[in-house]
Amino acid sequence: MLTLQFEDGTVRLDGLSESGLSAADLPGVEADERSLVARAPAHRYAALRDALDERGVEYEDRVLPAERLDLTHSYDLRDYQREALDAWRANGDRGVLELPTGSGKTVIAVAAIAALGVPTLVVVPTVDLLEQWRRELETEFEVPVGQFGGGEQTREAITVSTYDSAYLRAEDVGGDFGFVVFDEVHHLGGEGYRDVGRLLAAPARLGLTATFERPDGAHEVVAELVGPKVHELSVDELAGDHLADYEVRRVEVELTPEEREAYEDAQGTFVEYLKRSNLSLNSGSDYRKLVMRSGSDPRAREALLAKQRARRIMMNSDAKVAKLASILDRHRGDRVIVFTAHTDLVYRLSERFLLPAVTSETGAAERREILDRFRDGTYSRVVTANVLDEGVDVPDANVAVLLSGSGSEREFTQRLGRILRPKRDGGSATLYELVSVETAEERVADRRR
DNA sequence: TTGACTCAACATCCTTTGCTACAA
């Protein structure tokens, strides 16, 4: 009889010819001439089973453990969480939920894990999230929870892993879990990380994110591996009820005459090169082309370096620092997070306004201390580059100041999410976006919205 | 166990005007 089993990130089919089928009849299956076995990538397991069932073929399925888990949880799902869960279940326990930061995505995942009651792997991007999920799952289900990553490699029926560790372990453990939850699932589109999705056999798959679409189009890969987006809710749909009301204020500032001169000079060098070399920039891939050219063409390299200088000038202008002073003054009693695009500006602001600073250079212990003090109210302000965008448990604030940032919609959404947790006094949140007028930053700011 | 270090991976990095070939 035909048997299916997990082997090194694939589903191995033995006895295929005896069952009267050929590899071409089944999704993703290829016959290995030398070893006389047929295999499919592990992620095709669910489709493979469906195809066999449809044809009425008998087979012995040894891919996943038969283990069932009896799990209960204490959550009472909100209406929108219930709707999201139902939409995912209706799609055959596959798909992505796009929900804003702070809307309780973990709660939905916990409910899904309890509902399915099969061994589950939760994949997350950072060690910080790894620890949060592990605590959450241990408290909720009162079972031991395994961990891949952060210096630990323990496997349990419910296990939490970083994407990096999952990438390293997937070939071994890909047949151990019937359900996989990808937190911040947009990461799965990364060139290497997508293999995690391919090497796991889990038929049930849930992706969670606040921003599904990727500028490079790789969300289509994610949809292929996890399932399509089955439910989405915008910040605006939850603002006022389950999230704080908010306001985005764009503040335009002028460059100083010296900055203007330096900016025009640098930007001019860049634009001039584009004209001379007959290059048009219509998309990110055109830009990559330019980057490639800069590897061999010194003038292209100089043009890119000039572009860097122009960016620094418009993003870190004196007027922005002055404006920040007045914003901080206006929000004396508030909890403020200041975001920049460059670490050296973080340290400059930290020194000038006596703000605690968090960057990638801040050690784990110091970072924890700063965030703890921000949480208990000892600090009411903090300045950071990109560290606190995602994957870190950041205490809530009610004012965010975007001194500078990229054109990424994801980055903007994540930063906005930092001030959206409902306020105890029912108050609303404010996001200031500082933009240098008559610079490329106006376009950058438009792009992210 | 910790801290300092290296390494690899990931993400963003984008002008403002109009050329050319091809399909509807």
Place this chain on the structure above:
DNA sequence: TTGTAGGTTTCCATGTTGAGTCA
């Protein structure tokens, strides 16, 4: 005539992370 898509495979810089190694 009008509207629209058009070829690409390594990598200028900066910021951030996780894993691994070693003392």
